Amino acid sequence: MKQTIAQRSRPRGVLRLLWCAPACISGWLLVISAAFAEPAGPPANGADVAPEVLAAQQQRIEVIARASQAAVAIFAGEAGGGSGVLISADGYALTNFHVVQPAGVAMQCGLADGRQYEAVLVGLDPTGDVALIKLLGRDDFPYAALADSDTVEVGDFCFAAGNPFLLATDFHPSISAGIVSGVHRYQFPAGTILEYADCLQVDAAINPGNSGGALFDAQGRIIGVNGRASFEKRGRVNVGVGYAISANQLRHFLGCLKGGRLVDHATLGATAATAEDGRVVVSDILDSSDAYRRGLRYDDEIVSIAGRTVRTVNALKNVLGTLPAGWRVPLVYRRQGRRYEILVRLAGVHSAAELASIVAGENSKQTRRPRPGPPAAPQPAEEKPEPPAHPAPNQLSAAVKEVYEARPGFTNYHFNTVELSRVARSVAAGHADPGRGTWVMAGHLGSGEPFRIELADSRATIDLPTGTTSVDASGDLDANPSPPGSGGMLAALIVWRRLVLEGPTALGRTSYWGTAPLDPAALISGAEPVLIDVLETAVAAVETRVSVTPSGAVAAIDLWTAPDADPCELTFAQALPISGIPAGWPARIEARHGDRLFGVFHIEAASVQAAAPQADSPADSAGEVPRPVEAPGET
Amino acid sequence: MQTGKRSGSVSGICCGLLLGWLVVGAAVSAAPPVSPEQTIAGSARCVVKLYGAGGVRGLEAYQTGILVSAAGHVVTVQSTVLDSDEIDCVLDDGRRYSATLLGCDPLRELAVLSIQGEDLPAFSWEQLPRVAPGTRVFALSNLFGVAVGDERVSVQHGVVSGVVPLDARRGAHEAPYRGDVYILDCTTNNPGSAGGAVVDWRGRLLGMLGKELRATTSGIWLNYALPVDEVEQGYRSVLAGQGTSPTPTAEAALDSVAMRFDPQLLGVVFVPDLLDRTPPFVESVRSGSAAAAAGLRTDDLVVAVNGRSVSSRTGVQHILAELATGDRVQFTVVREGSIVECGLGPRPALSRKP
Numbered sequence A: 001m002k003q004t005i006a007q008r009s010r011p012r013g014v015l016r017l018l019w020c021a022p023a024c025i026s027g028w029l030l031v032i033s034a035a036f037a038e039p040a041g042p043p044a045n046g047a048d049v050a051p052e053v054l055a056a057q058q059q060r061i062e063v064i065a066r067a068s069q070a071a072v073a074i075f076a077g078e079a080g081g082g083s084g085v086l087i088s089a090d091g092y093a094l095t096n097f098h099v100v101q102p103a104g105v106a107m108q109c110g111l112a113d114g115r116q117y118e119a120v121l122v123g124l125d126p127t128g129d130v131a132l133i134k135l136l137g138r139d140d141f142p143y144a145a146l147a148d149s150d151t152v153e154v155g156d157f158c159f160a161a162g163n164p165f166l167l168a169t170d171f172h173p174s175i176s177a178g179i180v181s182g183v184h185r186y187q188f189p190a191g192t193i194l195e196y197a198d199c200l201q202v203d204a205a206i207n208p209g210n211s212g213g214a215l216f217d218a219q220g221r222i223i224g225v226n227g228r229a230s231f232e233k234r235g236r237v238n239v240g241v242g243y244a245i246s247a248n249q250l251r252h253f254l255g256c257l258k259g260g261r262l263v264d265h266a267t268l269g270a271t272a273a274t275a276e277d278g279r280v281v282v283s284d285i286l287d288s289s290d291a292y293r294r295g296l297r298y299d300d301e302i303v304s305i306a307g308r309t310v311r312t313v314n315a316l317k318n319v320l321g322t323l324p325a326g327w328r329v330p331l332v333y334r335r336q337g338r339r340y341e342i343l344v345r346l347a348g349v350h351s352a353a354e355l356a357s358i359v360a361g362e363n364s365k366q367t368r369r370p371r372p373g374p375p376a377a378p379q380p381a382e383e384k385p386e387p388p389a390h391p392a393p394n395q396l397s398a399a400v401k402e403v404y405e406a407r408p409g410f411t412n413y414h415f416n417t418v419e420l421s422r423v424a425r426s427v428a429a430g431h432a433d434p435g436r437g438t439w440v441m442a443g444h445l446g447s448g449e450p451f452r453i454e455l456a457d458s459r460a461t462i463d464l465p466t467g468t469t470s471v472d473a474s475g476d477l478d479a480n481p482s483p484p485g486s487g488g489m490l491a492a493l494i495v496w497r498r499l500v501l502e503g504p505t506a507l508g509r510t511s512y513w514g515t516a517p518l519d520p521a522a523l524i525s526g527a528e529p530v531l532i533d534v535l536e537t538a539v540a541a542v543e544t545r546v547s548v549t550p551s552g553a554v555a556a557i558d559l560w561t562a563p564d565a566d567p568c569e570l571t572f573a574q575a576l577p578i579s580g581i582p583a584g585w586p587a588r589i590e591a592r593h594g595d596r597l598f599g600v601f602h603i604e605a606a607s608v609q610a611a612a613p614q615a616d617s618p619a620d621s622a623g624e625v626p627r628p629v630e631a632p633g634e635t
Numbered sequence B: 001m002q003t004g005k006r007s008g009s010v011s012g013i014c015c016g017l018l019l020g021w022l023v024v025g026a027a028v029s030a031a032p033p034v035s036p037e038q039t040i041a042g043s044a045r046c047v048v049k050l051y052g053a054g055g056v057r058g059l060e061a062y063q064t065g066i067l068v069s070a071a072g073h074v075v076t077v078q079s080t081v082l083d084s085d086e087i088d089c090v091l092d093d094g095r096r097y098s099a100t101l102l103g104c105d106p107l108r109e110l111a112v113l114s115i116q117g118e119d120l121p122a123f124s125w126e127q128l129p130r131v132a133p134g135t136r137v138f139a140l141s142n143l144f145g146v147a148v149g150d151e152r153v154s155v156q157h158g159v160v161s162g163v164v165p166l167d168a169r170r171g172a173h174e175a176p177y178r179g180d181v182y183i184l185d186c187t188t189n190n191p192g193s194a195g196g197a198v199v200d201w202r203g204r205l206l207g208m209l210g211k212e213l214r215a216t217t218s219g220i221w222l223n224y225a226l227p228v229d230e231v232e233q234g235y236r237s238v239l240a241g242q243g244t245s246p247t248p249t250a251e252a253a254l255d256s257v258a259m260r261f262d263p264q265l266l267g268v269v270f271v272p273d274l275l276d277r278t279p280p281f282v283e284s285v286r287s288g289s290a291a292a293a294a295g296l297r298t299d300d301l302v303v304a305v306n307g308r309s310v311s312s313r314t315g316v317q318h319i320l321a322e323l324a325t326g327d328r329v330q331f332t333v334v335r336e337g338s339i340v341e342c343g344l345g346p347r348p349a350l351s352r353k354p
Helices: A012-036 A050-070 A247-258 A313-320 A352-361 A397-400 A413-430 A489-503 A520-525 B008-023 B034-043 B228-244 B246-259 B290-294 B313-322
Strands: A001-002 A070-073 A083-084 A090-094 A106-111 A116-125 A132-135 A155-160 A176-186 A196-202 A215-219 A222-231 A243-244 A270-276 A278-285 A301-307 A330-335 A338-345 A436-445 A450-455 A460-466 A468-473 A509-517 A532-537 A542-548 A555-561 A568-574 A584-593 A596-609 B049-051 B060-070 B073-077 B087-090 B096-105 B110-114 B136-142 B152-163 B178-182 B199-200 B203-207 B223-229 B267-271 B282-285 B301-303 B327-333 B336-346
Touching: A012 A090, A050 A070, A050 A155, A050 A215, A050 B049, A070 A090, A083 A106, A083 A155, A083 A222, A083 B246, A090 A222, A106 A132, A116 A247, A132 A247, A155 A196, A155 A222, A176 A313, A196 A222, A196 A313, A215 A596, A222 A247, A222 B110, A222 B301, A243 A247, A270 B223, A278 A301, A278 A313, A301 A313, A313 B136, A330 A520, A413 A509, A413 A532, A413 B136, A436 B178, A450 A489, A450 A584, A450 A596, A460 A489, A468 A542, A489 A520, A489 A532, A489 A555, A489 A568, A489 B110, A509 A520, A532 B034, A555 B034, B034 B152, B034 B199, B049 B073, B060 B203, B073 B203, B096 B228, B110 B228, B136 B203, B178 B203, B203 B228, B223 B228
Parallel strands: none
Antiparallel strands: A001 A222, A070 A083, A070 A106, A083 A090, A090 A132, A106 A116, A116 A132, A155 A176, A155 A215, A176 A196, A176 B152, A196 A243, A215 A222, A222 A243, A270 A278, A301 A330, A330 A338, A436 A450, A436 A596, A450 A460, A460 A468, A509 A532, A532 A542, A542 A555, A555 A568, A568 A584, A584 A596, B049 B060, B049 B087, B060 B073, B073 B110, B087 B096, B096 B110, B136 B152, B136 B199, B152 B178, B178 B223, B199 B203, B203 B223, B267 B282, B301 B327, B327 B336
16 A cells, blocks of 8 residues: 655644654664674774765765755645755745645745745646645745756665654754665556656655655755655554655656646556567557557557657556656557557646546545554545635735736646746747748758748748648638648748747737657657747647747747647757858758658748738639648658 | 774774765775675565465565575565465566475475576575674565566665564564574565565675564564575475475375375374465364374474474375384474474374275
8 A cells, every 4th residue: 555645734642653663663673782782883983984984974964954955844734734845046846746735825834944935836747746836035045956867776875855744843854864775666546646657766764744855866966756655554654665756757847837737647548568478568549649640559569668668567657657748759669570660749647627626626535634553544535524725815925926826727827927928038039030021931842842931921821842822821820731731831830920029928828838858759769858848829729839949949839720630740940040041040840740741941041021011922822732742751 | 793993994894884875975995896786786686576375455465585596496485475376486687487386494484486497696605604783784675566577676775783583472473483583673574575685785695584573562563584594594494305205296196195194093183174285283182192192282383294394284294194104203393483392103004994
């Protein structure tokens, strides 16, 4: 039986009872140790200790002192509390969903400096048991960095800093040291939430109240967030088997969480099972899934996903459990001896409504109180009236009200506007002001034949060797994917121009989506992805995701003219400053639709023509059906 | 462990042992030549995950085993997990084998399994002296069945707190073993841990984690390991017993002979032989019989016959049948946690009953 480990309340009697057993054990062992220890003990003073050892110990003390500064004690009032860890100077802190869930929108936090801070909920990932909160009142919070948890090895020294049994009444965290006992562990979810995939297992004491606190490495970097432990017949106390959500998983979700969103986890749309010969094969697959559209079928052997080799079903679950819904990752499968590599868009485990009801409706299950003595597991939900889970907005303090905005689908919409503004500023800074004239890009295709693209306020036109296509660019985006075969390249280019000229809010219902890999195909190497910002927008029935690089340039646009259809995918390769192409514009655009490469557009000349109205736009050739300009496979 | 005198290297070793795990990036002159991570990786190759009977409430269907010979011998704890015709053994690299139970040492509650494989890693018996309290150790086990397939078993770190006789009288579960065990300061003996390896920081096998034991008086769960010399003795005794025990082809023939000997001729009635490995508990002793004269009592558990360990009702039957008429019969039994010897006198002739 595995349980999450928020401390749910702190009646003194219970604490004592929980402490009773470990106190007995250590006391007893002390007696044994004393009785059987050799007469000559360790050196009595530091003079006999090798200087290297003393130096190492001093270093360890310093690392722990520094890490302690970043530890957060979270108090959720009557409902209990737990721990957290600061990850930025402006107060963002990670913790567990099950710690903040009873607290609702606002909570009180204590830091090792002895001061109390108000914190507001930013984003939630109930499936992964992660929450992002923001402490208010400072912009110089101490914080710790996230390590690459894939480099962690079994046997590595680690320590947990947190608030076990809510002991930290002076807010100074309790430290428990240990080693990493296992890596890439899979721990089954409770229903569809609180899944611990690819997590770290530690023998450092992880007790109720440690939930949400960080697991640090020897350098004081965050390698994980402690959230659950194996409790069985010995009560809800440490048995040397704790689990931490890996730092790499946290990093994958951080962008989405920062956008104040209720984030979902990824599913392949297929299930896998171990065949008799040990291969991991597809045991079921939804024909509506992207994996199916990309060619994955029943009984195909899954070789690797996101660059990680799959030898067990757990390994597949491990990878998927660390990825947000909406990411694309490479999948390698084998059928009849032949190997196939595809890029798969991952769908969500839940519907938006399901997620919302999990957050709103699980209160009765989550507000359990620790009970004295074993057996503490499994604990049934108590039949008690639900405590008021989320304080009404008028109960929030003025400081919290300033940074909180409720909106369906978001945990705190305020932070979405913060991120959206940030990306908008970045896009504006990343592009030379091109003006509202007609944007012209001309050059040659991969095949060597010429092309010309014109983008104006009123029309968007593309000249291809196969013919000319033009669409109205003044109003809502056309749901007809033009030019044919591209999936909607012109609409995607209109989105690009509007974004650069008018900013994201001019696109329609635009929100900050989060972060996703810059180059999904590069994940095949198994390296951690480079993540960039993604905006999401909807204009009428057309949905678009725009990826923006840190320099403010557009890296990719995916545009869906209908849900559950393949999008038009444009990838932009940035121009060099010396190329004569306006800053922020691409030097090459690659257009794909489904499994097919529509074309590679090498841009040789780009300019903005004066805003004078075009006398006659090229003949609307919507009736013409250009063939795809290039054969699939060309790059 | 040595004590720190004036010699720099000796004090270095001492400090290294005591504080070595604290060392972060600092080189200690006498530090072990390998890192803890390497030690663990090397040791974990010789620790296997075992899957057998169980899965019902309170009884796990998994435990741990230690590879002790390249021929594929695995030592583990004798438990209900092994009460299965199919015992699966999964190595660190994910290789899966079907294991055969070679035999048990009921005194140490140790079982030896055999797997047929190639290039099998194994610990070597190093004839190490008992280590002293304060020795830093790693415990590697399949606790909670967390690791599956090619996932490595879980590793915990701790210190030998004491070397003491396993006092089972205070325990809720009886343990026939009365010798010394290593008491550990970390929670090593979790569900599934039984049969796990305890190694030192050089990766040498120091002991085998025992079954879960809890004292009824205090509720304390004991974290302990059988020292490696006891593990080796148990292993050797099982192999010795194995040497004279029947081959599968001869077994059927022997069975027919064996079943013709009725222990009641000695005055002993065992519990009904219902399972593959029904433990040989004495159900009753006929008054006035040789067994009664020898002091055998109801509820005694026979663990050896004429010095050869047995773990099942059938095992007793086999050994009795192998003896010649007139051979002296000696039962070693466990009674209330103590070992008692009972000489039953000469074996009668096989029953001639139809």
